[in-house]
Amino acid sequence: MIQVTGLAKRFGKVxxxxxxxxxxxxxxxxxxxxxxxxxxxxxxxxxxxxxxxDRGEARVDGLLAGPEQTxxxxxxxxxxxxxxxxxxxxxxxxxxxxxxxxxxSGPTLEKRITELVAMxxxxxxxxxxxxxxxxGQKVKVGIARALVHSPRNLILDEPTNGxxxxxxxxxxxxxxxxxxxxxxxLFSSHVMQEVAALCDDVVIIAGGCVVASGTPEQLRExxxxxxxxDAFVLLLGRATAEVQS
Amino acid sequence: xxxxxxVVRKEVLESLRDRRTLLSAxxxxxxxxxxxxxxxxxxxxxxxxxxxDKPLQVAVMGKEHAPNLVHWLESQGLEEVSAPKDExxxxxxxxxxxxxxxxxxxxxxxxxxxxxKAAGVKVYVDSSDQDSRRDFDRLDRLLQSxxxxxSALRLAARGVDPGIAVPVVVDEIxxxxxxxxxxxxxxxxxxxxxxxxxxxxxxxxxxxxxGERERGSLEPxxxxxxxxDALVAGKFxxxxxxxxxxxxxxxxxxxxxLRFVPLESIGMSANLGPKVLAGVFLTLLxxxxxxxxxxxxxxxxxxSFREAQSWMTGALLVPTLPIMVAAMTGMKPTALMxxxxxxxxxxxxARLLRDExxxxxxxxxxxxxxxxxxxxxxxxxxxxxxREKLLG
Numbered sequence: 269m270i271q272v273t274g275l276a277k278r279f280g281k282v283x284x285x286x287x288x289x290x291x292x293x294x295x296x297x298x299x300x301x302x303x304x305x306x307x308x309x310x311x312x313x314x315x316x317x318x319x320x321x322d323r324g325e326a327r328v329d330g331l332l333a334g335p336e337q338t339x340x341x342x343x344x345x346x347x348x349x350x351x352x353x354x355x356x357x358x359x360x361x362x363x364x365x366x367x368x369x370x371x372x373s374g375p376t377l378e379k380r381i382t383e384l385v386a387m388x389x390x391x392x393x394x395x396x397x398x399x400x401x402x403x404g405q406k407v408k409v410g411i412a413r414a415l416v417h418s419p420r421n422l423i424l425d426e427p428t429n430g431x432x433x434x435x436x437x438x439x440x441x442x443x444x445x446x447x448x449x450x451x452x453x454l455f456s457s458h459v460m461q462e463v464a465a466l467c468d469d470v471v472i473i474a475g476g477c478v479v480a481s482g483t484p485e486q487l488r489e490x491x492x493x494x495x496x497x498d499a500f501v502l503l504l505g506r507a508t509a510e511v512q513s
Numbered sequence: 514x515x516x517x518x519x520v521v522r523k524e525v526l527e528s529l530r531d532r533r534t535l536l537s538a539x540x541x542x543x544x545x546x547x548x549x550x551x552x553x554x555x556x557x558x559x560x561x562x563x564x565x566d567k568p569l570q571v572a573v574m575g576k577e578h579a580p581n582l583v584h585w586l587e588s589q590g591l592e593e594v595s596a597p598k599d600e601x602x603x604x605x606x607x608x609x610x611x612x613x614x615x616x617x618x619x620x621x622x623x624x625x626x627x628x629x630k631a632a633g634v635k636v637y638v639d640s641s642d643q644d645s646r647r648d649f650d651r652l653d654r655l656l657q658s659x660x661x662x663x664s665a666l667r668l669a670a671r672g673v674d675p676g677i678a679v680p681v682v683v684d685e686i687x688x689x690x691x692x693x694x695x696x697x698x699x700x701x702x703x704x705x706x707x708x709x710x711x712x713x714x715x716x717x718x719x720x721x722x723x724g725e726r727e728r729g730s731l732e733p734x735x736x737x738x739x740x741x742d743a744l745v746a747g748k749f750x751x752x753x754x755x756x757x758x759x760x761x762x763x764x765x766x767x768x769x770x771l772r773f774v775p776l777e778s779i780g781m782s783a784n785l786g787p788k789v790l791a792g793v794f795l796t797l798l799x800x801x802x803x804x805x806x807x808x809x810x811x812x813x814x815x816x817s818f819r820e821a822q823s824w825m826t827g828a829l830l831v832p833t834l835p836i837m838v839a840a841m842t843g844m845k846p847t848a849l850m851x852x853x854x855x856x857x858x859x860x861x862x863a864r865l866l867r868d869e870x871x872x873x874x875x876x877x878x879x880x881x882x883x884x885x886x887x888x889x890x891x892x893x894x895x896x897x898x899x900r901e902k903l904l905g
Contacts, residue, residue, distance in 0.1 A: 353728075354523075
């Protein structure tokens, strides 16, 4: 479970995150939805300890998150923006590196990697250098790497960016499978359809604040619209007007 | 496995697969330095040798006006070659170095010489050409010495002590030992060795920091339950490993290539035996962490691979500055200088090559100075890595 309360972070004069609170429970997929520059990535980076919050706190399974908090990071698997693989290493070596940094080794680690390679259907690409992998393959390796230590919680920053339709479908399957296994999945996206297709809960962020949150149905009711897209546009418009006034 | 060790293994594996890293660490420094060094030394020595033995080729015009002078010059090693057909065509011929020198003796030479008046000769030379310049100096010395001899004879014939015309006599007494003379040539060797450490670790340091950030792999890395200090430690140690391998290879290739340089033939000795090699290696060992820390620090500052590369060019020059200043001002080592990294290694290596004993205190001072600075730089690197800005 991931809990965020009153989170705020500023970079110089820019207030990237002003006030963000939400809870992403286990066994559900929570989508962080918002336009570009809304503060989604910063919120996630505060969660996985790349940044220290100015105010508020983020907790992973009840453990405080931050650059010094390695315990909270142990419970997390992270796929940051752009998979960030090592091109000279094979997919398997990329995954193994992170497994070893998690303190795993030997047959346990190799068995786990083989499991993940099968689950993500990487096939024989697992033994190839990731240089020249398609974006879809890279994301898959990134997810395998994030899952190598079997964390309860998975954070994905814009995982569908640059993926084709088939790759997106197969990514959805993977995430649904993980939800069924009881994982807490938090992912960010600026694509409404993506969130609508996959999420149990939606947190809409704009201008560094949470504008609305709830299940897609709740959001539609709240806005009094027929589709989630209309609700998103309406709620976002209201929030922007509030900020300006 | 400790996290830092996991990082070291991964950085080494990755670097071994990168042609650019391999080339610079394991080929460029170990081969380029010694090859260039041996080659330039060989040509330098060969030249010095040739000068004494080779006849001095000069075309002489109007030799019938001064048969004695020409005869004397020939007895001193001058070899006459065919002259251009007239004086007008001399400049062009000399510029083509065919021949390099033309000695022109005018028709009034004999008359003036007999009358004990200053008799002039002309020498055509292209002074922009090094070899011509050197030949000219030789000919000039010969002519001077003929002139001196003649004036001494003339004075004696007139009952004057020739010494009266020589107020000051310079007697050069060279006290340098053969090994010390070689050392002036070998001074540059220490620079090549220091350089090999920096070149060897350069791309590993860039790849592990700026490169990692540029590829976006730094972000997932810091999301792991591993302290950033451990990550820095791994990257630093991997850089040091490559610097060390590069140093060892460079030392080995120096030891081999210097055997083919005829140092002994001009009475010099460069003793790069196993004992001296071991001493040189020990002297340079404390510079390894310093080189790696410097490389890691500089690379950590840069945003991208390219930026890091251009910063590195500057970093590669830093260790050469103290050596250059010392070489230009002809400094003699003092205790203070023995604590200056790169300069102290330079002095110690020079002593080892000269076959002189190195006092333990100097060795410790040199090691201490380098390790201290390495420590300071490492603290800076660790601080830098703890900052949020690291991720960009």
